[in-house]
Amino acid sequence: MTGSSRDASRHGQHEGRDMQEILSGMVAVLDQFVLFREAALDPELKQLLDRQHRFMLEHYHLTLESFAAGRKPHRDTQAYLIPNLPPVKFGTSPAAPSAPIAQPSELTDKGIAGYALGLLKSQASLLAMTSLELAHPVCRRVVAAQVPDYIEMAYEAFLYLNGRGWYQVPALPDAEAQRIASSFAPQPRPAGASGR
Template sequence: MQQQTQFGNQTQGVQQMNHGGHELFDMHEVLSCTINVLDQFMISRQFVQDNELLDILDRQYNFILSQYNLTAECFTTGQKPSQETSTYMIKEMTQPIYGIQSIQPKKPIQSLADVSDAGIGGHMLGLIKAHASLLTKSAAEVTNPVVRRVLASQVQHFIEMAYEIFMYQNKNAYYQVPQLEASDMQKMLSMFVPATGTPQMPANNKAAAVH
């Protein structure tokens, strides 16, 4: 009887913590990687030359830092954070520029003197895209309902940040977007059509047998 009571108390304590074991490892990875993104942004800042890229870096850094703070809070407490998840807004939306123009071939830098805005922007974009993927994967594994929603809500904002960096890179021909020939593109666009009519779902014999 005493053993049962002790086991019951231990189980109750684990439930009150409201986190699964796998979730703990995922959240440690998420928070550690968020710190890495912030640190890399800070390290890169000293090399930025373009004021527009500097503005993007600073705004994204501040947003990511705010999301880190509330994520760390709700992970530690298992409860709703004291501040709401905020929305990241792109400062200025522009249309993508399509096509390929001649540019200087790329190669690894040979010294810190070779660090450029193109390279920093590309590095930022890679970090943000990777973190968006990590948040998505981790949100699907988290059992705590509050932490799950906090992670899931951040995914769309990291996608917005990635697109903002892409637009900067694209506008400056750092990230060029080729297109297919018009005829090939039209064929590709026409390969899928909406489903029409009512689907004829097969009967589920196992469920019918239970009744």
Template sequence: MQPNPAPTPPNMNHGGHEMFDSHEVLATFISVLDQYLIFDQYVKDQELRTILYRQHAFITDLYNICVEAFSTGEKPSHSTRVYKMQQNNNTVYGLTPGQPKKPFTSANEVNDQGVSGYMLGLIKSTGSLLGMTAFEMTNPVLRRVIADSVPNFIEMAYEIFLYQNKRHYYQVPQLTPQDMNQMLHSFAPAQQPNQFRQ
């Protein structure tokens, strides 16, 4: 019979793989926050600036509770907050003709369309990273903080998408009604099998 191992202190309750993932998550939060500060100088639209500031404040708070949970292994001073966007859910469908896109040739060309696109890319990739790392976290507190943050990044990305969409920066084409109807009805409900093989 093996003796019971000594309990692991909460701040040491991390696997090696989790240590690397946690560092990547925290470094990514710093990168997003730093880039949001850089973007501020290029923003002209007040609505985009409000989104930028609200998301920066939210991610700063999330970063702080993640650092706390990571370094102590215990519940942080407050729970993960819920991000609530201020946009409505109305999507503009269809394509509007415009000039072909191309890379900027000078930083002076950076505009609200570019900044909102950079923000969307950062938030989407960070949300994906959080989802992937939460699967393999061994510290239950840190895992819960990271997992609970995924829906918040989805909400932030959706907020930026809606901002872009109503300005025709992110256009949403639709299929013809006939094609859409065919695709909508191309699946049927599944039946439970009588039994699985033993």
């Protein structure tokens, strides 16, 4: 075995490739958000894109810093919080069919928000998957800590779409929810066991 396993600034080759994929993915999402911002018409969507872009850019810098320096970045990652959390609208109604656009001028706020949602979900999956493969403890923690933030940002994009009827959620009937819940039970306690 060459090198010291205690050298905290060292990275494995597989980890290097994963970090390259993570950082490249972050750059791609950030670049797309810049393009989306230019094309968006709704001021609320523009604010959402700006807010999320600022947050992701800061986390890109922290991720790059942790990998380049091999140590904890100058500050901890922060949690992303949706500023105004509207309720989910359940139910469906007839909607116009979707079709691919033929030229950039046909891009709509619905499309932009949908693309943002897809990118955020993909990045959350990538971060979760690669954090399980990172050997460097600091890089692993920095990357893993961002997964809930990308989930939250994706949820915010979903709420934007849902609030406008662009991402409809059929309601689960109460009887079906109860049937599912009642098909599971707590683990039986052995005789003589106390507490939980």
